[in-house]
Amino acid sequence: MTFRDLNLNTPLYNALDDLGFEQPTPIQSEAFSVVASGKDLVGIAQTGTGKTFAYMLPILRNLKFSKQDNPRVLILVPTRELVVQVVNEIEKLSKYINNRVLGVYGGTNINTQKQAVAQGLDIIVATPGRLYDLAVSRVLQLKSIQKLVIDEVDVMLDLGFRHQLMNIFDILPERRQNIMFSATMTNEVDTLIKEFFINPQKVQIAVSGTPLHNINQSRYNVPNFYTKLNLLEALLKNRDNFSRVLIFVAYKKMADRLFENLEELFPGECCVIHSNKTQNYRLRSIEQFREGQHRLLVATDVMARGLDIDDVSHVINFDTPEYPENYMHRIGRTGRAEKQGQTILLSTEKEQSSREDIESLMQMAIDVIEIPETIEISTELIEEERDIIKERHNPIKRRTDDEPGPAFHEKKEKNQKINLGGSYRREVSKKYKKPKTRGDKNYNRKNKRRK
Numbered sequence: 001m002t003f004r005d006l007n008l009n010t011p012l013y014n015a016l017d018d019l020g021f022e023q024p025t026p027i028q029s030e031a032f033s034v035v036a037s038g039k040d041l042v043g044i045a046q047t048g049t050g051k052t053f054a055y056m057l058p059i060l061r062n063l064k065f066s067k068q069d070n071p072r073v074l075i076l077v078p079t080r081e082l083v084v085q086v087v088n089e090i091e092k093l094s095k096y097i098n099n100r101v102l103g104v105y106g107g108t109n110i111n112t113q114k115q116a117v118a119q120g121l122d123i124i125v126a127t128p129g130r131l132y133d134l135a136v137s138r139v140l141q142l143k144s145i146q147k148l149v150i151d152e153v154d155v156m157l158d159l160g161f162r163h164q165l166m167n168i169f170d171i172l173p174e175r176r177q178n179i180m181f182s183a184t185m186t187n188e189v190d191t192l193i194k195e196f197f198i199n200p201q202k203v204q205i206a207v208s209g210t211p212l213h214n215i216n217q218s219r220y221n222v223p224n225f226y227t228k229l230n231l232l233e234a235l236l237k238n239r240d241n242f243s244r245v246l247i248f249v250a251y252k253k254m255a256d257r258l259f260e261n262l263e264e265l266f267p268g269e270c271c272v273i274h275s276n277k278t279q280n281y282r283l284r285s286i287e288q289f290r291e292g293q294h295r296l297l298v299a300t301d302v303m304a305r306g307l308d309i310d311d312v313s314h315v316i317n318f319d320t321p322e323y324p325e326n327y328m329h330r331i332g333r334t335g336r337a338e339k340q341g342q343t344i345l346l347s348t349e350k351e352q353s354s355r356e357d358i359e360s361l362m363q364m365a366i367d368v369i370e371i372p373e374t375i376e377i378s379t380e381l382i383e384e385e386r387d388i389i390k391e392r393h394n395p396i397k398r399r400t401d402d403e404p405g406p407a408f409h410e411k412k413e414k415n416q417k418i419n420l421g422g423s424y425r426r427e428v429s430k431k432y433k434k435p436k437t438r439g440d441k442n443y444n445r446k447n448k449r450r451k
């Protein structure tokens with residue numbers, strides 16, 4: 001397939017020729033018709049697959065020249081580096097198109113950006129916080145946005161931008177096309193899609209289910225966190241064999257918990273990366289692991305995406321990934337450059353169905369190893385493993401749903417006041433036929449005269 005097979009236009013063809021790009025990447029050819037058709041799209045693709053052009057080519061193809069100043073395309077990305085990079089890519093593609101693109105991000109002077117926005121623009125590329133600030137200040141009007149692109153959603157949610165995304169959704173026009181790209185599938189991403197997307201079409205470059213031939217996979221059935229930890233301790237004591245070990249967990253809290261425990265067992269040998277750590281901390285951790293100062297690195301799926309480290313002796317899946325693709329990404333961190341790599345998967349009873357999904361993606365079973373008898377089976381459970389115990393009926397405690405009962409709203413009939421206008425005289429006249437009030441001067445006067 002070449003770009004000529006996509007229904008582009010001359011300015012875009014010319015820009016692509018200048019760039020020397022001939023063939024669309026798989027995500028580009030697959031996403032093109034979906035984005036062009038106006039449907040919501042969820043693209044699963046990593047950086048380097050050409051995902052920026054995958055959404056920009058159809059958007060630019062259909063963006064008509066306009067004199068209006070409010071932007072029509074909004075692209076949200078998690079970091080300022082990505083704002084700069086995406087703006088740069090759009091500018092390359094728009095070389096022969098007359099459109100106005102602006103990148104905005106936090107940590108810089110907002111007034112300069114306000115002035116730039118006031119000049120008028122077609123496409124705005126932004127980090128969520130700064131975009132919201134500009135919208136609230138009313139300098140930036142979002143009422144004309146027709147297309148919303150959220151790039152690297154997994155990172156965005158992992159960095160805690162969910163709330164800001166909600167705020168932005170609230171002020172965007174309801175009729176719009178949503179386009180989203182994520183490198184990894186996570187529960188948070190899945191929830192967001194279900195809440196805000198209308199029948200999105202999923203475009204995914206099939207993750208190869210075929211593991212590299214030089215990766216040796218094995219697995220253990222382990223009942224709980226602390227038994228996993230005991231097993232891990234026994235394995236990691238073999239320093240010659242487990243020389244550079246990448247340990248994956250699904251979420252930040254688990255990463256911290258595991259790191260703290262490993263730090264006690266193997267002081268000074270371990271580091272951790274997840275999105276609550278500062279970028280400097282993360283970079284330092286990766287560097288120390290790469291240089292061999294630290295033998296063990298604990299990482300979450302999202303943060304380990306960009307890791308490019310050679311000679312990883314073992315990848316340990318401390319938990320079993322819910323999305324089988326994540327397992328493929330994890331194990332691909334070892335067995336690089338034709339070196340032999342080892343992977344170990346630890347699964348509890350609850351994780352068995354995820355393990356089966358992984359095996360069916362790979363169309364092979366992972367060799368199971370019995371836990372050695374020397375490993376202590378712990379009965380202690382961590383918070384997430386304990387069943388939630390329901391409290392028995394407690395009459396003192398207020399009902400949690402906080403719904404006042406119907407009696408609160410419906411007053412008894414005798415207490416219901418119905419305003420018919422007028423005053424109490426209506427009631428009096430009904431009862432006594434004639435008005436009888438002490439102040440009826442005329443009545444008194446008449447009676448006096450007769451006397």
Ligand code: AMP
Binds near residue numbers: 021025047048050089
């Ligand atoms: P991205 O995944 O969007 O970060 O893109 C990765 C790199 O691939 C960028 O430098 C793009 O300029 C480049 N690229 C995008 N599409 C193509 C293509 N069809 N052929 C060659 N390079 C491309």
